[in-house]
Amino acid sequence: MNEDLRFNIYMSGVGGQGIGILSEVLIRSYDNAGYLVKGVDTHGLAQRGGMVESHLRVGCTGGNPLIEPGKADLAVSLERTEAYRAMSRYLRKGGVLVYYNTLWQTLGVRMGEDEEITEEMIKSEADLRDIRVYEIFSDRLPDIRMQNIALLSGAVRENVFTGISCTDVASALRDLFSGAMLEQNLDILNCG
């Protein structure tokens, strides 16, 4: 365990994508690895297909669970539009963005009033601010509600979660799931 680690993870997605589970797995993974960790999810109205976010702060960062905009070291997003929003609002210069490359169009985009966010827009903004980007996608999920675990698994493989290993994540999954669901999720995580 790295005693000096201070690490801010900002997560985002659309209500219904399972960001609550994602943040619950990560907070338990860091806790398993021996880190002081705290976080906060948005609840309430945002769960109805609105934007949802979760903050996670690792290490002795004081008691505040909320990350200040521009101070996240890592942004993890479950959807492309929200990845772009997360990067532009929360990620620091030189940070890391990892996102699941699916698109849930906003009403404005569907009505032709807003511009759709593309992979290229994310890349060019990332280049301007020295941000490393990882796109994750899997077309072999048994259930689309496992995108959150697929994203987690891809992100673990890219080593973006400073301070934790795949086994920390696996034992967090055991805290939260059981039976066939646990087996499926461990399978997707695939620690080897």
Added chain:
Amino acid sequence: MKDIGRILLQKKPFSEIMMGNTALVRAMIEAGVEVITTYPGSPTPEIADAARAVLRHENPFYFEYSTNEKVASEVAFGASLNGRLSVVFFKSVGLNVAADSVVQFSLLDLKGGLVIILGDDPGANSSQNEQDNRHFARMAAIPVFEPSDPQQAYEMFLEAAVIASENMMPVILRMTTHVCHAKGRISFGSRPALKQDQTPSFRPEMGEYIPLTSAVASMKKRSMLKLEKVRQLAEISSFNYLIEHKSKKGIITCGLPSLSLSDLLTECANPPDVLVIGIVWPLPMELICDFCARHEEVLIVEELDDFIEKEVKAAAFDRRLSLTITGKFEPDDFIGELHSQNLRRFINSKWPELGLGSGEPASQTVPVLPSRPAQMCPGCGHRSAFYAIKKALKDDDITVADIGCHTLGYMQPYQIGTVLLSMGHSSGTGAGLSLFNEERRVVTFLGDSTFFHAGLPGIINAVRNNHNITLIIMENGTTAMTGHQDHAGSKAGDETGFKQISIRAVLEGLGVKSVSEVDTYNQKKLTASVTEALEHQGFSVVIAKHPCMLKLTRENKRRGIIPERRADIDEELCDRIKECISRFACPSFSIDKETGAVSVNPELCIGDGSCVQVCPVSAIGLGQKERGNE
């Protein structure tokens, strides 16, 4: 897999990762709380989830979802009169509903003690305002604890419960949204044995329980003496702490803003001293004035209103202290949550000399991002309803919204329900809008949980005075917006013993002449029913019903039932009219930005089929899910 109910019931001390709301239930178990009541409302409903998880294993307490916050408060009050330590909790604006009873609580001896947990919502994350309930506490002479994080919420609850039962009084634990939902590893104590004494101990002859006329004076004096006793405890509370940097400047703060502050002060070369207080009403004024006397300048950092500031300024004036006390002045100072970004702006505007940076605007180059507000879920019966109702309405008809998922009808593309106040307001507001108004018809909306909560008085008023309005009750069988809690009209489970109350029977019992009931997926019939109701002179009601599809889909998934169908678009038939997108607006439809072709997002569609009837050229069908075809 960890079972939160079992975790919360452990006998020995333990620690576990959980959110503030969940930790409060462990505090209740340790404190020996016997009765817990609530009406669901963000940010507090997870307290109920945790309490119900406990009840699946043991019954250390009684729990109920009451009809509204006032009834919930009264049930908890009644139980406390009999010697039961009781808890009532609800969201910020719930206190407005409960207030008529709650303001009397401090006048009476609540034998068992009563803790009121408030979920205040600075930033209005899920509320219609951001009212600061400390004002209510002062008016009602009730002490207030304000925790900054889940660990402290748990510890403060324990202390609040002791004060409440020892002094036979109400005590408020004022949570705010991001204290309710903050998560971390929390350390708990052991669980005491269950209290055995079940004797109902209410004795009216032992005290005064009728606060009327001449009795009020002595009751009020007793409550003020209790409050003074709590103030003395507040002075020496272990929740107060001082961070000294030997500065001439000092900051007084409390709650979550104290954590934002400690984040920001790490950037300061010469940080000010900081006094954090745990009990914010009554204020530990000796401690505060002593702090003021030792500083030349003091800044008050508190969320929302200038509650502490006004008190401190008055006390400093009384004691002839010579220092500068700075607080809120600009409108922005009173608005929103004091997270780091807002607090940075506040401190920089008051004390630029502290040298906090301006913060990092994350990006300068990004265009305006597409906004993503909350919306109705795929398959939502309300979407079908609004789509069908819109066809029965004229452009200048007036539509009144109420609180609930259907409030979202005000957004594009439906734009139905264009004025909102509070739970159950719609019939009253609609009645007022119908006066001196021969030209524009008035349609009001009401959710089913809200019908029971606060909707009935407005309806009875409309019946009695024969107001010319059409009420549409959006019945989905649950309290959906706050996470699917049952209400008085919800289907009664087999073993629960709850009674299901029929909305239609209530309306007919009240003598409403024009009542119709339509499943909202039957759009043609709903349009016809609303048209007919609008033609009726006087008060008419349409019950637009369909079960909450988010709830149903989740329940089905738990039972292993996965939808086999999903909507698909016949490319040959599709004329790109886009009725499904621009008027029906189910989020499952996507549009190809190059070709303009409409498609169905398989990640979102639940195969409900409510969209099929919407397409003028019948291009939407219901097919097998793609995966099934592969």
